[in-house]
Amino acid sequence: MSSSYHKLIPVAALALTLGVAPLVPVFGQVQTPANLAAADEPQRYTLGGITISGARYLDPNTLIGLSGLKIGDPITIPGEEIGQAIRKLWDQGILGDVSVSIARVEGSKVFLDFNLKERPRLSKFVFEGIGKGQSEELRNKIKLIRGKVVTDALLSNTRTQVRKFYTNKGYLDTKVSITQKPDSSLSNSVVLAINVDRGSKVKIREIVFEGNEAFTDGKLKGKFKKTKEKKFPKLFNSGKYQAKEFADDKQLLLDFYNAQGYRDATIVSDSLARFDDGLRLTVRVDEGPKYYFRNISWKGNYLYDDKTLASVLAIKEGSVYSKETLDKRLNYNPTGQDVTSLYMNDGYLFFQIEPVETRVEGDSIDIEMRVSEGVQARVKDVNVAGNTKTSDHVVRRALYTLPGDKFSRENLIRSQRELATLGYFDPEKIGLNPVPNQADGTVDINYTVEEKPSDQITLSGGWGGYAGFIGTVGLVFNNFSLRKAGDFHNWTPVPSGDGQRLALNVQANGLQYQAYSFSFTEPWLGGRKPNSLSVSLTKTIYRNGSSLDVNSGSLKTNGASISLGRRLRWPDDYFTLSNALSVTQYKLNNYGNLGREFFPTGSGNATNITFNTTLARNSIDNPTFTRRGSSLALSVNLTPPYSLFGHPSVTEWIEFHKWMFDASFFTPVIGKLVLNTRAHFGFIGSYNSGRPIGPFERFKLGGAGLGYGGSSNFIAGTEYIGLRGYADPNDTNSLPDSRQNAAGGVVYNKFVMEMRYPVSLNPAATVYVLGFAEAGNSFDQYTNYNPYKLYRSAGLGARIFMSAFGLLGFDYGWGFDQVPRVAGSDQKSGIFHFIIGQQIR
Secondary structure (H helix, E strand, O other), X not given: OOOOOOOEEOOOHHHHHOOOOOOOOOOOOOOOHHXXXXXXXXXXXXXXXEEEEOOOOOOHXXXXXXXXXXXXXXXXXXXXXXXXXHHHHHHOOOEEEEEEEEEEEEOOEEEEEEEEEEOOEEEEEEEEOOOHHHHHHHXXXXXXXXXXXXOHHHHHHHHHHHHHHHHOOOOOOOEEEEEEEEOOOOOOEEEEEEEEEOOOOOOEEEEEEEOOOOOOHHHHHOOOOOOOOOOOOOOOOOOOOOHHHHHHHHHHHHHHHHHOOOOOOEEEEEEEEXXXXXXXXXXXXXXXXXXXXXXXXXXXXOOOOHHHHXXXXXXXXXXXXXXXXXXXXXOOOOOOOOHHXXXXXXXXXXXXXXXXXXXXXXXXXXXXXXXXXXOOOEEEEEEEEOOOOOOHHHHHOXXXXXXXXXXXXXXXXXXXXXXXXXXXXXXXXXXXXXXXXXXXXXXXXXXXXXXXXXXXXXXXXXXXXXXXXXXXXXXEEEEEOOOOOOOHHHOOOXXXXXXXXXXXEEEEEOEOEEEEEEEEXXXXXXXXXXEEEEEEEEEEEEEOOOOOXXXXXXXXXXXXXXXXXXXXXXXXXXXXXXXXXEEEEEEEEOOHHHHHHHOOOOOEEEEEEEEEEEXXXXXXXXXXXXXXXXXXXXXXXXXXXXXXXXXXXXXXXXOOEEEEEEXXXXXXXEOOEEEEEEEEEEEEEOOOOOOOOOOOOOEEEOEOOOOOOOOOOOOOOOEEEOXXXXXXXXXXXXXXXXXXXXXXXXXXXXXXXXXXXXXXXXXXXXXXXXXXXXXXXXXXXXXXXXXXXXEEEEEEEEEEEEOOOEEEEEEEEEEOOOOOOOOOOOOOOEEEEEEEOOOOO
């Protein structure tokens, strides 16, 4: 017989499972005639071949390579070579058991067979002990893949990821166990049942600081953004301990110390201690000394001298040393000029400045500003992407960065603001990307925009006092294109893209009250300069009754206006000047007492020809939710002074002069919180002191500032000004000069302060909440005018801007001052107001 005996080398799986070195292989006696006596002695062989058995999914050649054994290598049996090969295979974590046998011996060559048992593969996994929502979140976190080998490392990592997930939610005692269940539908596969016991949430009950002398614990706690104590009266703090957020908060704490002059401040240690009802977080700080600026010198500056740069930097000797302040004054100062903008607004795009601490002596630091001015860069190409609806020329005419111009960071930021105020793009997603070409001293500027819906439809109803329910249907196309209207294919549903505005509105309450209006605006007349043209037509009908009976009394108005506006260059290009000519004809037929005040019989015709001039300045950054900027407007309405010319039919020609001033300022407070302060004034007078001021164009305050017709004493042209916390002008509890039996005031003033905070800046539905305090009043005669006699109120509200419907507002206001009551009425302490459209007063 040939020497076809087998030497078996079983390797104990138990030893491998326990993580210890494999047991010494046990060899059977080899009954070979040539070596009977020496069968138990180590023998030297040459490895003639290796085979793999038991592997179903793993590649045999790869496994042989992983073993480290090669054909032709010398090998000792028994010896270390086989043990090392087994360890290398086991270390891959993909095998559940390994045994080695000698397949055959041919002379001095030995042939080995590795018999493997593969670890099972993952068929699916399920969570136990938690809800469906959290199960879906965890699936995205742990990212287990079907078919993956279930190794010890996979199981350990899964447990760690699940615990980390719940630790970040405040469950510090989470326990995770994983059970492997064979999957009968797939061979060598298992289902992992991941059982989660979250335990109870553990809150931070106390944050303690040690080593702090310059600032109190309360001051330092306030610098943590996410890590907060959960205890009375801090009801809205979550109290969760999250390691990542705490790491960010520690950096915020150090930033605060650095900004206060403690540049060497460090956090020495932090620790968590458990007690009965929560956690105590202890943070130990080393504040170090407080430093101050001493000498600031400049090096490498040629365009501007030291004195000019020092005045822009505006840091004096002895000021508290703050890297934050230094960086802001050097690179970007949102509230004023900085050194970088001084250069970059003059084309020096490649400008660089590096502050270097040259000397630290005691508590004083000397700084050297090392300047590299570079060369002036000019704009080469301007590219715009993302405007799928708006025409390129509409976008480009709003830009202040033109090819061939010197680069200016100020113009770049101004262009972003102009794109936002167009109202066609999502202001939060307007991208600016200057691409410098230092080789030729040019820069390409790439703008990216994302279109948002800008057209609006209004379907609303409201209660108009005497008129009852009033319905409104309105269409506003803010990006209309008259140029494309001739092609039927562009009506989708209307031609758009040229930035023109077309508005149609119908308001009615059956036959008693009807109003129709049409307006069209071209913002760039001729296409070369921002000169606007607006035309509008209006028609209204008011009836004392709800029938077509000619004796019921009615007021009909027909109006038309044309306006031209242009952007000014002085005092700056935020100013605009517009002039408008309007004609309104009033036809009164037995129209109540107010009609008889103007016409003895209560019937007749009156014509109002008005010339309006408005000087305005608008620098707000975003019309939907404004963070900074201001809006100022002074307007004058003038009619011809008929009475001064001795016109014989002066009652048929309306005359007055009317002056309006509106101011609104937006100031960021902290984070997204914005303060809006407003002031409004209005005055109306006559040219002839012997003639009383007529009932047209007067002021009525109260409510949400929405005026509905229908009263027998109502005359078109009344200015309705909101005053939240008080009744609407047509209510019996309205302010004295806004009641139904009064024409309204000839002078008014109003002051408003609002704190605004955004809930959502999604362009599809921008939402912000607000708190307000305001005061105002109107007066029927100048002799009664007292700017300090105001009706005050305060309250809370919300605004929702939806692209398709415009602005909707909800306010609840409390009036602080008692209004003189009408007999039988009862003033309410709090009033709910509903607002439609942008309220400017």
